[in-house]
Amino acid sequence: MTTLQAVFDKARAEDRAALVGYLPAGFPTKDGAVAAATAMVEAGCDVIEIGLPYSDPLMDGPTIQDAVHRSLINGTRIADVMRTVEGVAKSGAATLVMTYWNPIDRYGVERFARDLANAGGVGTITPDLTPEESEPWLAASKEAGIDTVFLVAPSSPDERIVRVAACCTGFVYAASLMGVTGARETVGAAAEGLVKRTRAHTGLPVCVGLGVGNGAQAAEVAAYADGVIVGSAFIRRLLDAPDEKSGLAAVRELASELARGVRR
Amino acid sequence: MTPAEEPVITPADLAGGGVRGDDPDAHGKFGRFGGRYVPEALIPALDEVAAEYEKAKTDLGFIREFDHLLRTYAGRPTTLTEVPRFAAHAGGARILLKREDLTHTGAHKINNVLGQALLTKRLGKRRVIAETGAGQHGVATATAAALMGLECVIYMGAVDCERQALNVARMKLLGATVVPVTNGSQTLKDAINEAFRDWVTNVDHTHYLFGTVAGPHPFPEIVRDFARIIGVEARRQVLELTGRLPDAVCAAVGGGSNAIGVFHAFMEDRDVKLYGYEAGGRGLETGEHALTLTEGSVGVLHGSRTYVLQDEEGQTIESHSISAGLDYPGVGPEHAWLKDTGRAVYEGVTDAEAMEAFALLARTEGIIPAIESSHALAGALRLGRELGPEAVILVNLSGRGDKDMGTAMNYFNL
Numbered sequence: 263m264t265t266l267q268a269v270f271d272k273a274r275a276e277d278r279a280a281l282v283g284y285l286p287a288g289f290p291t292k293d294g295a296v297a298a299a300t301a302m303v304e305a306g307c308d309v310i311e312i313g314l315p316y317s318d319p320l321m322d323g324p325t326i327q328d329a330v331h332r333s334l335i336n337g338t339r340i341a342d343v344m345r346t347v348e349g350v351a352k353s354g355a356a357t358l359v360m361t362y363w364n365p366i367d368r369y370g371v372e373r374f375a376r377d378l379a380n381a382g383g384v385g386t387i388t389p390d391l392t393p394e395e396s397e398p399w400l401a402a403s404k405e406a407g408i409d410t411v412f413l414v415a416p417s418s419p420d421e422r423i424v425r426v427a428a429c430c431t432g433f434v435y436a437a438s439l440m441g442v443t444g445a446r447e448t449v450g451a452a453a454e455g456l457v458k459r460t461r462a463h464t465g466l467p468v469c470v471g472l473g474v475g476n477g478a479q480a481a482e483v484a485a486y487a488d489g490v491i492v493g494s495a496f497i498r499r500l501l502d503a504p505d506e507k508s509g510l511a512a513v514r515e516l517a518s519e520l521a522r523g524v525r526r
Numbered sequence: 527m528t529p530a531e532e533p534v535i536t537p538a539d540l541a542g543g544g545v546r547g548d549d550p551d552a553h554g555k556f557g558r559f560g561g562r563y564v565p566e567a568l569i570p571a572l573d574e575v576a577a578e579y580e581k582a583k584t585d586l587g588f589i590r591e592f593d594h595l596l597r598t599y600a601g602r603p604t605t606l607t608e609v610p611r612f613a614a615h616a617g618g619a620r621i622l623l624k625r626e627d628l629t630h631t632g633a634h635k636i637n638n639v640l641g642q643a644l645l646t647k648r649l650g651k652r653r654v655i656a657e658t659g660a661g662q663h664g665v666a667t668a669t670a671a672a673l674m675g676l677e678c679v680i681y682m683g684a685v686d687c688e689r690q691a692l693n694v695a696r697m698k699l700l701g702a703t704v705v706p707v708t709n710g711s712q713t714l715k716d717a718i719n720e721a722f723r724d725w726v727t728n729v730d731h732t733h734y735l736f737g738t739v740a741g742p743h744p745f746p747e748i749v750r751d752f753a754r755i756i757g758v759e760a761r762r763q764v765l766e767l768t769g770r771l772p773d774a775v776c777a778a779v780g781g782g783s784n785a786i787g788v789f790h791a792f793m794e795d796r797d798v799k800l801y802g803y804e805a806g807g808r809g810l811e812t813g814e815h816a817l818t819l820t821e822g823s824v825g826v827l828h829g830s831r832t833y834v835l836q837d838e839e840g841q842t843i844e845s846h847s848i849s850a851g852l853d854y855p856g857v858g859p860e861h862a863w864l865k866d867t868g869r870a871v872y873e874g875v876t877d878a879e880a881m882e883a884f885a886l887l888a889r890t891e892g893i894i895p896a897i898e899s900s901h902a903l904a905g906a907l908r909l910g911r912e913l914g915p916e917a918v919i920l921v922n923l924s925g926r927g928d929k930d931m932g933t934a935m936n937y938f939n940l
């Protein structure tokens with residue numbers, strides 16, 4: 263199992279940013295998600311976030327909503343998410359689960375943390391869990407030995423950054439812009455400043471996500487962040503592909519482009 | 527001062543004047559319910575709204591302005607109507623209707639909207655967004671936005687746009703942009719998701735004018751306080767008319783704002799029983815209902831810990847009700863708390879029971895209620911038979927039925 267710390271140590275030694283890719287479990291199919299994520303790792307992703315499909319994804323844009331909707335129609339359950347993590351972790355990438363809070367809350371915090379650790383997962387990203395409500399999850403994650411990643415945003419004042427960073431292990435997720443997930447023409451101008459402000463309050467790596475979709479943007483972000491997170495752009499490739507094989511090829515190609523970007 | 531000039535609201539009415547022991551704590555918790563489960567990006571905006579409201583609620587200038595709008599624009603105080611011919615079907619108990627249907631725009635939603643629109647101006651924001659189910663909150667928001675010169679965008683499930691087409695036209699006429707939401711169940715919950723997506727993108731100049739006592743802190747508290755006038759007036763009016771407090775207060779519960787609005791002034795009156803009626807839809811056994819409090823489980827939806835209709839893995843289960851305004855798989859956290867403490871009792875009323883009460887009130891009293899409010903009327907009929915002819919029952923008639931004529935035409939083959 264590759265830990266987040268090992269990932270960032272290695273990237274730092276190579277003087278580059280880490281590449282983090284996102285895909286929801288069960289999309290395009292249950293096995294297809296493992297195959298796509300594995301292709302992303304083979305082409306250069308250091309970390310994979312497996313999304314836990316949720317019925318009310320209120321911080322996701324149309325692309326991820328679409329993928330998650332298809333995944334739920336495919337009948338994806340939490341057991342499938344765990345199996346996906348297990349399959350992807352075998353590729354050698356540090357594998358996280360990104361999820362809205364309610365599925366963990368309902369499944370049981372200790373049970374979720376334990377099952378994720380047993381599946382070879384190294385942690386979670388919980389975008390709607392605030393520090394005020396995080397106590398049970400932090401305790402369960404620590405007990406299970408998995409990392410907890412929370413988000414900071416351009417709107418976050420310094421005192422919130424301190425508060426959020428204190429809940430994080432592994433890395434801090436910096437949202438590049440005010441908005442939902444989805445590739446954009448340009449990366450938010452606020453991202454660099456946010457990374458700087460976050461670094462002032464934590465020694466943890468800071469990764470930037472939201473709106474990054476191509477090699478040039480990855481290079482731009484890699485110049486100031488420890489990691490570059492890409493989600494919707496991978497999903498777009500799979501959605502637009504006429505069949506599974508060409509979808510895999512397209513995902514692999516994008517991962518290679520991004521991997522070159524973080525090494526520029 | 528002539529009666530028309532008497533204020534309908536005082537600082538104590540709005541904020542309880544420190545006499546209420548039931549405000550949420552600093553994290554917005556009502557017991558184990560409420561709180562904030564939202565993207566970090568929205569925390570500063572929620573803090574800003576909470577801080578501005580804390581200042582506003584004790585600011586006499588703000589309260590005067592709110593009071594002025596309630597009297598001269600919304601049409602407050604609303605009257606209390608006794609309905610003996612309707613009550614004859616409820617075992618002869620006295621039934622008194624709080625006539626929120628007579629407010630400007632035709633439903634209780636206007637109270638909260640005027641308060642929050644004033645708050646929007648204090649926040650220095652120029653755009654409001656809102657979700658709507660039945661369209662009443664959307665119409666009220668569009669109305670206040672027109673009145674105060676604010677840009678207005680309303681998110682409404684595509685299914686609801688269809689069954690409440692008249693309200694869509696009203697909103698457009700009032701200058702609002704109505705965005706039909708075509709993902710998920712295409713009803714209220716999806717409209718809320720879409721409104722949150724807008725808010726996180728445009729939060730620097732936009733206020734999310736939340737329409738019910740659900741959502742992240744401070745919305746459950748703010749919406750409750752602005753709706754509180756319903757119960758404050760009704761309590762005085764019942765005392766004046768009957769010389770005593772009612773035995774029971776009945777209200778429909780979707781998100782729960784009209785119910786909290788009428789319940790709250792009676793919270794300390796321990797002998798007054800509070801009854802909330804949820805949408806039983808086609809019946810519990812069909813699975814097509816919105817029995818969030820009576821059949822749901824504790825979870826997190828739309829930023830708040832509360833009762834939710836969800837499966838064993840936390841996926842929201844789609845609700846059903848003939849009334850768009852009650853078709854919601856969540857509920858305000860204060861209701862969850864009132865259920866757990868036993869202070870309020872929640873029961874289901876099916877589509878069929880609600881429609882029967884809807885027609886009965888029309889025929890016996892010449893009042894066409896909203897289908898939402900008809901759930902409370904059906905509950906009162908049931909309760910009257912239980913409590914007997916000596917009982918006095920207050921019902922919050924939260925809105926009027928004009929918007930429901932399409933549904934009624936189909937249901938009754940009119």
